[in-house]
Amino acid sequence: MSLYSERHVAAPDGLQLYVRDYAGADGGKTPVLCLAGLTRNTRDFDDIAAHMASGRRVIAADMRGRGRSGYDPKWENYSIPVEAGDVLAILAALQLPKVVVLGTSRGGLLASVLAVMKPDVLGGVILNDVGPEIDPKGIARIASYVGVTVAPPETWDDAVARLKTINGTLFDMPDSEWMRMARATYREDQGKPVLDYDMKIGDATRAQMAQPQAFDPWALFAAYANIPLLVVRGANSDLLAAETVARMQTMKPDMKSVDVPGRGHAPLLNEPDSIAAIDAFLSEIG
Numbered sequence: 001m002s003l004y005s006e007r008h009v010a011a012p013d014g015l016q017l018y019v020r021d022y023a024g025a026d027g028g029k030t031p032v033l034c035l036a037g038l039t040r041n042t043r044d045f046d047d048i049a050a051h052m053a054s055g056r057r058v059i060a061a062d063m064r065g066r067g068r069s070g071y072d073p074k075w076e077n078y079s080i081p082v083e084a085g086d087v088l089a090i091l092a093a094l095q096l097p098k099v100v101v102l103g104t105s106r107g108g109l110l111a112s113v114l115a116v117m118k119p120d121v122l123g124g125v126i127l128n129d130v131g132p133e134i135d136p137k138g139i140a141r142i143a144s145y146v147g148v149t150v151a152p153p154e155t156w157d158d159a160v161a162r163l164k165t166i167n168g169t170l171f172d173m174p175d176s177e178w179m180r181m182a183r184a185t186y187r188e189d190q191g192k193p194v195l196d197y198d199m200k201i202g203d204a205t206r207a208q209m210a211q212p213q214a215f216d217p218w219a220l221f222a223a224y225a226n227i228p229l230l231v232v233r234g235a236n237s238d239l240l241a242a243e244t245v246a247r248m249q250t251m252k253p254d255m256k257s258v259d260v261p262g263r264g265h266a267p268l269l270n271e272p273d274s275i276a277a278i279d280a281f282l283s284e285i286g
Contacts, residue, residue: 003050004060009093011064011086013077018042018068019090020060024053030123030285031057033099035087035107037266038205039146039197041067043184044104047270048278056282059099061090063106065198075200079208080106084113091121100285102278104128104266105239115223124228124285126278129237129266131244132217138239138265141166143209146202152192159186159193170236170264177268221251230256230281232274234263256281 005023008016020042032052034045042049042060049058062069063083072078087110091099100123101111108130114122145166153159159182160175171178186193229252233240242259249255258277260267267274 015070018062022053022058029056034060035103037105071198078204100124102126132221172262235259236264239265
């Protein structure tokens, strides 16, 4: 028996967005909405969603162009403003007036935009390895492979090897965890692993990187003043620096944070330290 039901929700422009709904034993507790990273999908949350659903409703969504959501024929729509509108459409369709957002990387940036646009929908936010400042080293690493067309790996072991090439120095974990990461990154197509996102996301990412920043990210972070916040950081992260977390803590003294050993960008959220921090945070929110 599946732990979740599946449905598609129409985005404001009609694109179909895939959603998993872990009904859980909500007991009146604030539901959690899981939003994945730039090229990632709902499978990243398999473990933590099942864990959280023992006590509350959990929703996980594929953003446009990722996983089982529709690919956008206009790649310029792979943008934070458009995707923030998609998140609000999901909340409306599922009749969720308030949620805790668990956002990994890009998903955390979407939560930050919601903190400015619609703070009333946020009962709390968990930022997984993302903050107001993003380390240029990490951005350069990600830009070097996102949307870059190469021959697909021949086997799942080959897929693991590719992930190790990209991330290997940042993660200290057994091969079983690397395979779990591969299974969340790729889907199987005609017997071969294929990246599970629209490659045009790479075009959108590079186009956006070439534009001057239109806002002060620290001013955006100030919108969290009255919103409970937990930051989960990979101790080896090349995207979220420890100094950035320290500055966040200074600006928001009630912020909770945890460094996850042996993890880079981003923690898988099945680590004992991640689970303990998330459980403690959610217990305070109810």
